[in-house]
Amino acid sequence: MATIKDVARAAGVSVSTVSHVLSGNRPISEATRLRVMDTIARLGYRPNLLAQGLVGKSTCSLGLLVPDLANPFFSSVAETIEIAAHDRGYSLILCNTNLDPAREADYLAVLLSRQVDGLIYFPGTRVPNPALTEAIAGGVPVVVVDERIDNLSGVFVDNFDGGRQVGTFLAQLGHRSFLFLGGPEGLPTVIDRLNGVRTGLGTAGAPADAMRLHFGEYRASHGYETIHACAREGMFAREAAQRVTVVIAANDMIALGALRALRELNLRVPHDCSLVGFDGIDLTALVTPSLTTVQQPSGKVATSAVQLLLSRIEPGNGHMRDENGRFSVSHIILPVSLVVRESAAAPPA
Amino acid sequence: MATIKDVARAAGVSVSTVSHVLSGNRPISEATRLRVMDTIARLGYRPNLLAQGLVGKSTCSLGLLVPDLANPFFSSVAETIEIAAHDRGYSLILCNTNLDPAREADYLAVLLSRQVDGLIYFPGTRVPNPALTEAIAGGVPVVVVDERIDNLSGVFVDNFDGGRQVGTFLAQLGHRSFLFLGGPEGLPTVIDRLNGVRTGLGTAGAPADAMRLHFGEYRASHGYETIHACAREGMFAREAAQRVTVVIAANDMIALGALRALRELNLRVPHDCSLVGFDGIDLTALVTPSLTTVQQPSGKVATSAVQLLLSRIEPGNGHMRDENGRFSVSHIILPVSLVVRESAAAPPA
DNA sequence: TCAATCAATCAAAACGTTTTGCTAAGTTGG
């Protein structure tokens, strides 16, 4: 790898002159400029970003902490985040936290060591990670995605309202007995969605307490296994007193697992049992029956997160500060919308 | 951020002593060691990885170039690669090339500037990117995944054999008229899979030329739209002379799109038309009918890629060199296996 | 007792940049 010194020597100028040619910070005669540029091209010189990051203030890199890349919702958001960051000149360091607080802390430490300019953080764990608090104290800008955390800027969707729309919709269809397949118990997104559903049911006149709850991972296997287990308890039996007529999943992956299980049990969706998901991943439109789900504006979430973060990082784009000169905390709340597809219908007579 | 200087000052020792405490390269008295460690903890000191990377030879970072993170196959491989890299102490810089050669070149330039220790590269484009050739010339270790490129180490699956298994299987089921939904025309993975299918059909006695070909993107939309278009041409009509009885998709996303379209056309899968995919993403087991597909060992692909790359990067783990002292090129070819599920059956009578 | 060895530590160079103070011309204006 050719260095700036090599270029300087080959072009017969000083190192600083090469630097000035590149940055345009000082006037350079056209002749020298051309000669330097030519040498750069000839030698295939590329500035060493490590050295630049060391002397300058910015490394043009962001850390992205995602709980589970295998979940299409996350991978799709991650993809858009990556593209948005790249468009603005930032590289992304990918961290798959696997919902493990220890891994999370580990990654946070590495990212700080790497002097990232900022962090985009999808909380996968219940409690705010102490390592995160430390990072923030260290002055690294953080944007939280998908979950509201006090004192931290964030982008999230209106999970409660999404749940409410589901609840209202199902109650109006006539459902009166519900099975809620949650994600990890205690996770704010899960709580909000559940509370939303309850509120929706309540306002539409359905008994909100007629809902069975099963928490688990945000994975298809959770939906699949829970449905089979519930079936063994007779929850879907035609003659059951409180026959479940609709399954509400806290995310689409759970719903897809549940859908598979329902089919295996020869329960027709939606004829025998309706099914609703949450997230709006692309696959929900592809499966049969297509899945009624709450559509998150995942592209908007991603671009907003990047924009919010960079507005904090880059000087002079007017990020708000409070009266103490500290950066203010912004929360961007994006709306969600219920997408009604084939999987939800009126309950069996 | 506390620096090593701050630690040295606070502990009343020189900078080099702190460094030696951390690295263990020189003997340090127990008393000093304890005092330094204590100071480090108290100040929350973290070594600056940029500075380390600048002076040392390694940055402990790898570049990952993926064509399309939204494709579950890629995101799942990316996840495993990330985990394997992190376990070995490497960070991953994520690049979503979007199948665009210009973007690819752009990313490659950035990664070189960032002094990555190595590259894991999923080719999404037909021609080997000139920027890649340049990177290799610059001495950056590269491992290619999913496609055989001469003179480059790589990990890939036996696409031809996968296709062959599909062809044999379908011919033996009695199919005689095929529709192949390829990925991008000219892409080696597509070519290999197609040639495999043809060979399989041939050896099992089916007319390999009785296969219609439609190339397109590796996306669900391609499968969906092509099936609808083909249906309009009457390709699936019961009375058609050369009625297509099975759709062979070059990957699972295309297959899922095709499945949806077939359902919309009221064609029962597999009763009216069989369907086979390729990749073995998790979702193929979840949809109904579950998808017959060629299972790639995606976890093994990921870990092999990381292992192969690190064996080149890290000194002394015996990576082979040829007689000229250059690193030898290794190709790891992993087997695939046809997973027979509900979507493929004998053709209609 | 003296040279040789050893343990513990320090000082300085190096990595590849950017930034800034400086110098040596050349140019202007009166």
Next chain:
DNA sequence: CCAACTTAGCAAAACGTTTTGATTGATTGA
């Protein structure tokens, strides 16, 4: 013709590390 600029370029410091040669006392061996 000289002071005051301007232009173009150079040299050196700084960023936070690691590495290595040097230094100091203490310990050994004969």
